[in-house]
Amino acid sequence: LLDDADRAEVRRGFADLLRAEAASEPHLRGVLRQAVGHPGSLVRAQLAFGILLGHDWSRKSAVAVATAIEYFHTASLIFDDLPCMDDAATRRGHACPHRVHGEAAAVLGALALINRAYELLWSVLAALPVRIGLEGSRIVAVCLGAGGILDGQARDLHFEGITADEAGVTAVAEGKTVPLVRLTLLLPAVMADAAPADVAKLDQLSRRWGLSYQILDDFKDAWTTGAETGKTAGMDRRHRRANLPAAAGVTRALSRLDSLLAEAREIVSRLGAQDRRWSVLERLQCILENEDRKIRSRPLLVTVQ
Amino acid sequence: LLDDADRAEVRRGFADLLRAEAASEPHLRGVLRQAVGHPGSLVRAQLAFGILLGHDWSRKSAVAVATAIEYFHTASLIFDDLPCMDDAATRRGHACPHRVHGEAAAVLGALALINRAYELLWSVLAALPVRIGLEGSRIVAVCLGAGGILDGQARDLHFEGITADEAGVTAVAEGKTVPLVRLTLLLPAVMADAAPADVAKLDQLSRRWGLSYQILDDFKDAWTTGAETGKTAGMDRRHRRANLPAAAGVTRALSRLDSLLAEAREIVSRLGAQDRRWSVLERLQCILENEDRKIRSRPLLVTVQ
Numbered sequence: 001l002l003d004d005a006d007r008a009e010v011r012r013g014f015a016d017l018l019r020a021e022a023a024s025e026p027h028l029r030g031v032l033r034q035a036v037g038h039p040g041s042l043v044r045a046q047l048a049f050g051i052l053l054g055h056d057w058s059r060k061s062a063v064a065v066a067t068a069i070e071y072f073h074t075a076s077l078i079f080d081d082l083p084c085m086d087d088a089a090t091r092r093g094h095a096c097p098h099r100v101h102g103e104a105a106a107v108l109g110a111l112a113l114i115n116r117a118y119e120l121l122w123s124v125l126a127a128l129p130v131r132i133g134l135e136g137s138r139i140v141a142v143c144l145g146a147g148g149i150l151d152g153q154a155r156d157l158h159f160e161g162i163t164a165d166e167a168g169v170t171a172v173a174e175g176k177t178v179p180l181v182r183l184t185l186l187l188p189a190v191m192a193d194a195a196p197a198d199v200a201k202l203d204q205l206s207r208r209w210g211l212s213y214q215i216l217d218d219f220k221d222a223w224t225t226g227a228e229t230g231k232t233a234g235m236d237r238r239h240r241r242a243n244l245p246a247a248a249g250v251t252r253a254l255s256r257l258d259s260l261l262a263e264a265r266e267i268v269s270r271l272g273a274q275d276r277r278w279s280v281l282e283r284l285q286c287i288l289e290n291e292d293r294k295i296r297s298r299p300l301l302v303t304v305q
Numbered sequence: 306l307l308d309d310a311d312r313a314e315v316r317r318g319f320a321d322l323l324r325a326e327a328a329s330e331p332h333l334r335g336v337l338r339q340a341v342g343h344p345g346s347l348v349r350a351q352l353a354f355g356i357l358l359g360h361d362w363s364r365k366s367a368v369a370v371a372t373a374i375e376y377f378h379t380a381s382l383i384f385d386d387l388p389c390m391d392d393a394a395t396r397r398g399h400a401c402p403h404r405v406h407g408e409a410a411a412v413l414g415a416l417a418l419i420n421r422a423y424e425l426l427w428s429v430l431a432a433l434p435v436r437i438g439l440e441g442s443r444i445v446a447v448c449l450g451a452g453g454i455l456d457g458q459a460r461d462l463h464f465e466g467i468t469a470d471e472a473g474v475t476a477v478a479e480g481k482t483v484p485l486v487r488l489t490l491l492l493p494a495v496m497a498d499a500a501p502a503d504v505a506k507l508d509q510l511s512r513r514w515g516l517s518y519q520i521l522d523d524f525k526d527a528w529t530t531g532a533e534t535g536k537t538a539g540m541d542r543r544h545r546r547a548n549l550p551a552a553a554g555v556t557r558a559l560s561r562l563d564s565l566l567a568e569a570r571e572i573v574s575r576l577g578a579q580d581r582r583w584s585v586l587e588r589l590q591c592i593l594e595n596e597d598r599k600i601r602s603r604p605l606l607v608t609v610q
Contacts, residue, residue, distance in 0.1 A: 084408035103389035
């Protein structure tokens, strides 16, 4: 998503926590070391960094915001993988933190990531005008709170009681996947004082991207062995979680993915694909379209149903 | 600690989350309902509220800060009680949230409390001068992060490997109990722009109070049935956690408690027991001294060892 130099900078920012927490209790430090040592694609961090740099922000502040968003995401994955949630064994190609360092340390490590994320965000928000600081804080609260991702996660975990039709699956995806995408797009835009009309477009985009991303993830969960994705596969079937290809069929899920990506493409164009403030969006759109093509070319597709 | 009207206001602030999250997923809402429906003594919220009111803050902002601190504390209790930590059955006289609504919902509910706590704090910090906003944010990060309560909690959970002498037990208590007391005293003081010399005294006081509080708690854990305290007793022995009366003996623990409370009394006097800015401290000091007397008057004391 970013060029090599920018990506390296985002990666350094993400790894910074470890230096700060070198004296922590060994199990806790082990979880943090794993969390920042296996950073994944850092796509959310790259997006936030790209938006802020596009708006002429300093690299230092942009890295702080990008890292904060990625820490929130990483914490959510550690929680998701716990025995009381997905009970996953593998994430990012390695044994999950709770399998290596124990559940308690995993919980404490995830909380440390969240704490550090708020600290990083505040360090930047505090220097902004009060109006922007308050609006930024409101977005964080809405996306990450009991009305945002936590509610979506709770609905996914207790999905078994809900009829698994397309609308039900979409509602769950909207709750659990859209909020972090929304945070990733809206928070940097609001911090950079983007025009309200552009923020509104980003809000629409985050819904399309979030749902697209979830459908792609549903396919990956259903048909890969985990060797490709680095995380335990088959979780949705095992836990009877919301999964669109399973609920609505492969054909319908693919056609839904198509419409969502077409709508997203339209929004990205309206924001201005050539506008350097938003050029990072164009690049993620291309990546998602490419993922879509890859899904379609898989011979094993029918095994999902 | 506060008069009836002030206490009622703090209690209303604490209960406010529920109204905001009325539409959450039922298990998640159940955890939040339990958390704010059984508020405990709200001693941390009362302290913070008392300090801010003593410094002529508006009741609205004081309630926001007080509620935030109490939500952090309540979240820490929900995590502590999880099967992977203390595996407790009862808290505040009721079954623990994870026993009623499931572990996953308990985790998500605790995270919702944390998210809301940051939102409340930020709503107040954002309007303060940048210098104070940054210093307030730093205190939150230090007290609640991987160098603060999370580290202390990790050390307590992995205490079995450490020699259980007085110094070792004190180090664990310092890590797990002092940070929240520190947050409760320092954050309101810094927000109210108290003199650095007073903030330094509060820092010393938080250590004495935190350790005193932990020793009182160690006694309660060891010798009550849980009917008195409303929470599962015998946790330290069962999990081989740090417990001063068990490690150093009852006589030594009581004499330690005496010195700590005498030092605390001295600090409170130096802050000015008659100074209305700090009068709430004098009241908590009296409550702790009273608890100390109660411990001494118990006939069953020797059963601890």
